[in-house]
Amino acid sequence: MTAELIRLVGVGRTFRSGDIEVRALRDADLEVRRGEYLSIVGPSGSGKSTLLNIIALLDRHTAGTYRFEGTDVTELSEGARTGLRAHRIGFVFQSFHLLAHRTVTENVIMSMLYNSVPRRERRARAMAALDRVGLDHRAGFRPGRLSGGERQRVAIARAIATRPAILICDEPTGNLDSASTESVLELFDDLRSDGLTLLVVTHDDAVSTRAERIVRMHDGRLSEPVAV
């Protein structure tokens, strides 16, 4: 297994609506190595989500090449990209995207529906993931009864329950107060020490400084500062 997990070379994304063209991402070069904790920081509208959606295979880039675990995903079929999403990528959103009418456990189990986790293993794996984020005592709750920080940790449990190669988080603390933010960031530190690869996007410098490596983003361009 090589150290390189993700490699972007000259990746761009241009949105077109009628005559208007928005170049949200230009000529991005980026490498993510296995086990590293990388943060991308930049002001709102700088193209962070655009980049993250491409990396998470939720969106397609319009220029350059993207290799995920050695496979060029640029020309990959929709079905194959979906398969990669199901098995290898965990995604955490700013708004938690939990289903309100399902319990915490059921929400976590949902991520195991579309990959090959056998039915009878799911509950145990969901409980293990909840245990990992410190919410095993909330297993039977519905999301409405949890605090923001707890909800985001459930979302993280859902993402890691499939044992993905990388956990991709888009503004994971954007909807949280400072105490909840701290609990989520501590969880990231723990997951990092477990060996999970973390890619966290934020506009908040306080959040990004927790990462080993920081990449700045401005007007759709990436710039790696010297050292942190």
Place this chain on the structure above:
Amino acid sequence: MAVGRLRARLRVRDLLAEALAGLFTRPGRSLLTALGAVLGIASLVATLGIAETAGAQIVTAFDELAATSVVVTNDRGFFGTSQAQVALPWDSEERVSRLNGVVAAGTMAEVPLGGRLTSAVPVNDPLGLTEFQMPMIAASPGLYAAARGQLSTGRWFDHGHSERADRVVVLGTGVAQRLNVTRVDQQPVVFVGDASFTVLGILEDVQRQPELLNALIIPEGTAREMYGLESPTTVQIDTEIGAASLISAQAPIAVSPDDPDAVQVQAPLEPDEVRAGVEEDVNALFLILGGVSLLVGAIGIANVTLVSVLERIGEIGLRRALGAGRRHIAYQFLLESTGVGLFGGVIGASAGVLVVVTVSALRTWTPVMDPRIALAAPFLGALVGLLAGLYPALRASRMAPVDSLRAGATG
């Protein structure tokens, strides 16, 4: 790791569980959505069931006796009084008997007695206790068989009696009782006015022309000679099963070739005609009604499914992000709408059967229904749900994951 092995997959059982969970999230709405399908399926099932029950009722009620009887009369009815009656020929029995499909035929006419009284004893009874006013009917020899008569004793007269104008009589059972005649082996005599008639037999029962049971029945030849009877007025025909409609068309021509329309024909409705008539009436209207409610039901399901797709954009985006393929999303919503339709079909079929049973009970009919109708109904409901869900499911599956996630960024 080879990319090819990392296909997104969704087990059928999981798909079913997800669709069911989707339905039970808003049970009230799912129930209301199913209502359209319930009404549509119920009216279809009830319509078909009632039509079938009514049809079976007619088959039961259909009796062989009525279906093989054709009666021709020279009665012009209420509206034909201005025209002269045609005289039916004396040989009507022979003419009709020649037709293919006729089992028996006979003619008859009431004989005007002009107030003559009937008695069983030749004495002049001043108190009139043994004399009665009794109707007299002139009949042809074949009438006995054509009316499906049954003698309790003696015999019916034949052509010889008629040709010779013999003074013989067959007593209807009512007449025989009043005249106190029970046996004919002693050749009893009855008197009509001054004329005496030898009793040939006693008619115990007939299945057609019941007035014969309360009359003195004499041969036509005798009636012609003694009372100047001009012609028979009625031809009773017994046909083979299924021949009645043919005979009812041919008999008027046989007895009145110059003017077949001048005679009246009473023929039974053919059973399939009757049934078809009932089924047409019931079916046409209610099948249209059922079809329309089913269509409305389908539109309702489509509408609600579409609303639910739009409400759950965020969920769709989430599922796509978790690795659901387009088809997994499509299947889920298709299955939800199919489930609603199936549920509507099951409830509708039960309601329809209940309606059939209730209507049958009220009419004291025996409910008859092809079980395939009740069994097929839920599938029809499911099919309606499936078709109704096609467009919403397609919409759901076509949404780009990124757009869905952004649009549904709540919770």
